[in-house]
Amino acid sequence: MKTNKLYIASLCLGASLTFGSCDSFLDIDAPKDQVAADLAFADAKVAEAAMVGVYTSMNNFNNQFASALLSLVLASASDDYYSAFTTYDEYKLNTITPNTSYLDRLWSQPYGYINHCNKIIEGLAVSPLTDAVKKQFTAEARFVRAFNYFYLTNLFNKVPLVTTSDINISNTLGPSSKEEVYAFIxxxxxxxxxxxxxxxxxxxxxxxxxxAVSALLARVYLYHQDWSAAEKSASDVIGDTRYKLLDNLNDVFLRTSNEAIWQLQTVNTSTAGVNTWEGFTIVPAQPTARAYYNIYDATLASYEANDKRKENWLKPYTTGGKTFFMPFKYKVRTNAPVLEYNMVLRFAEQYLIRSEALLKQGKTKEAITDLNQIRKRAGLTLLDENTPIAQVTLALEKDRHLELLGEWGHRWFDLVRTNRAVPVLSQTKGNFEAADQRIPIAASVLLTNPKLEQND
Structure with a gap:
C-alpha cells in the first residue's frame, strides 16, 4: 500500500539523517522508496506518515542527538552526571575541541530533522489536500523545526537559518545572529x-x-528574557487540567504520564524491548551490576534532607568500597510492553518557567508560590512568602537543577544563559573559564560550507 511504502521511506530517511555523509550537513540521499513530492502529499495518510517519519528519525537509534546523546554530553559538561567511558571525558573535563567525539552529531542531526520539515512544508504548500490537513502537518513541521533551531542556537550561537530543502541554497548560507534565529523560532x-x-x-x-507549542514558547520567551510573554505562555499550560504534577515521582516518566506535554516514542527494530534510549544506556543490564554514569559529588551534596527526587530519581550502587549514585528517572532498560517514553516537554518545567518570569518582574510572592509547587511535590519545606529575592533566586536555580537534572541539557543552558556557569562550575569542577562555556562547531562540519564560522 502507498501509506506503508512511505512509512518505510520515513524509516529509511531516519537512518540517513542519523548516518548521513559529511560532505554536506544537508546533503541527504533520498530513500530508495521515496515517492515524488506531488504524490507524497496528495493523500492525507501519506502526509501523516511523512510527518511521523520525523519523530521516528529523532528517536530510532541509540546515542544520537535526540535519543540520549544531547542529554548525556551536556549533563557531563555541566554538573548533573558524568560517564565512566573515556569517549566522554572532554565533555566532563570541559576540554571540548572541534575534533571531540560526537560533536558533529549535535549539529548535523538537528539540521537533518529541519531539512525533513522543510520538505514537508514545501510539499504541503502545493498539495491538493484540504486546508485543515495542510494546516495540521505544516504546524507540526514548524514546531519541530523551531524546536531544533532552539537547540542549535543555544549550542552554537550563530547558525545558518535554513528554510528550504534546496541544497544549492542551504549549503552556501552564512550564519544568522542569535537574535535573528530567535525571531524566526x-x-x-x-x-x-x-x-x-x-x-x-x-x-x-x-x-x-x-x-505543547505554548510550553516550548514559554521556554523560548524565558531564554529571550521576555518575562511577561513567558509568564503568559506558561500560564496557558498550567491552566490546562489535562496536565498534573504527579505525587508519585516514579510515575512521571511513564508513557501514560499526565505530566507529559510532549514525548518521543522509541522506534527500533535492532534491540528488542527498548523503552527509552536513556534507560537503555544508563540502567545496568543486570540489577547487581555497576553503573557507568555517576552524579557529580557537588550535586549530591546540594539535595536537602528528605528530597524525594534523590530517593526516587537517583539510585545508589557500590563499587570498590565506595557508594555512587546513578541517574534513575528512566528505570526500564528493556521491557515489553513498553512502559516509558522519552519525556521532551513536561509540566513541572512550566511552574519553574513562570516562577522565574514572575521573579524577574518583581512579583516575588507569586514566584515563591509557583516554586513551592515544585518543592511541595519533592517533599521539601516551603519557602516563606517573605523570603528575600536573592535567596529565592538561588533556591530557584537549585530546584531547576534538581528537578530537571539530566533532561535535555537544561542545567547547562541555565548556567550559560544566567551567566552562572563560571562561578558555579569553577567551584564544583575545578578550572572552568568563560571560554569553556562556548561549544565549538565540529571540524568536519566546517568543511561543508565555506561561509560557516567557528563559535567565538
Missing part, C-alpha cells in the same frame, strides 16, 4: 500555536498539540 511557534488543535492528534502525547 518565535514566529514559527506562533504560527504553529494558531493552527494546531487543542486535542492531541492521537491517544498518546507523541505528537504536539497547541499546549
Amino acid at each position: 518565535i514566529n514559527e511557534l506562533k504560527l504553529a500555536e494558531t493552527d494546531l488543535a487543542d486535542a492531541y492528534p492521537t491517544s498518546e502525547r507523541t505528537r504536539p498539540n497547541k499546549k
Whole structure:
C-alpha cells in the first residue's frame, strides 16, 4: 500500500539523517522508496506518515542527538552526571575541541530533522489536500523545526537559518545572529500555536498539540528574557487540567504520564524491548551490576534532607568500597510492553518557567508560590512568602537543577544563559573559564560550507 511504502521511506530517511555523509550537513540521499513530492502529499495518510517519519528519525537509534546523546554530553559538561567511558571525558573535563567525539552529531542531526520539515512544508504548500490537513502537518513541521533551531542556537550561537530543502541554497548560507534565529523560532511557534488543535492528534502525547507549542514558547520567551510573554505562555499550560504534577515521582516518566506535554516514542527494530534510549544506556543490564554514569559529588551534596527526587530519581550502587549514585528517572532498560517514553516537554518545567518570569518582574510572592509547587511535590519545606529575592533566586536555580537534572541539557543552558556557569562550575569542577562555556562547531562540519564560522 502507498501509506506503508512511505512509512518505510520515513524509516529509511531516519537512518540517513542519523548516518548521513559529511560532505554536506544537508546533503541527504533520498530513500530508495521515496515517492515524488506531488504524490507524497496528495493523500492525507501519506502526509501523516511523512510527518511521523520525523519523530521516528529523532528517536530510532541509540546515542544520537535526540535519543540520549544531547542529554548525556551536556549533563557531563555541566554538573548533573558524568560517564565512566573515556569517549566522554572532554565533555566532563570541559576540554571540548572541534575534533571531540560526537560533536558533529549535535549539529548535523538537528539540521537533518529541519531539512525533513522543510520538505514537508514545501510539499504541503502545493498539495491538493484540504486546508485543515495542510494546516495540521505544516504546524507540526514548524514546531519541530523551531524546536531544533532552539537547540542549535543555544549550542552554537550563530547558525545558518535554513528554510528550504534546496541544497544549492542551504549549503552556501552564512550564519544568522542569535537574535535573528530567535525571531524566526518565535514566529514559527506562533504560527504553529494558531493552527494546531487543542486535542492531541492521537491517544498518546507523541505528537504536539497547541499546549505543547505554548510550553516550548514559554521556554523560548524565558531564554529571550521576555518575562511577561513567558509568564503568559506558561500560564496557558498550567491552566490546562489535562496536565498534573504527579505525587508519585516514579510515575512521571511513564508513557501514560499526565505530566507529559510532549514525548518521543522509541522506534527500533535492532534491540528488542527498548523503552527509552536513556534507560537503555544508563540502567545496568543486570540489577547487581555497576553503573557507568555517576552524579557529580557537588550535586549530591546540594539535595536537602528528605528530597524525594534523590530517593526516587537517583539510585545508589557500590563499587570498590565506595557508594555512587546513578541517574534513575528512566528505570526500564528493556521491557515489553513498553512502559516509558522519552519525556521532551513536561509540566513541572512550566511552574519553574513562570516562577522565574514572575521573579524577574518583581512579583516575588507569586514566584515563591509557583516554586513551592515544585518543592511541595519533592517533599521539601516551603519557602516563606517573605523570603528575600536573592535567596529565592538561588533556591530557584537549585530546584531547576534538581528537578530537571539530566533532561535535555537544561542545567547547562541555565548556567550559560544566567551567566552562572563560571562561578558555579569553577567551584564544583575545578578550572572552568568563560571560554569553556562556548561549544565549538565540529571540524568536519566546517568543511561543508565555506561561509560557516567557528563559535567565538
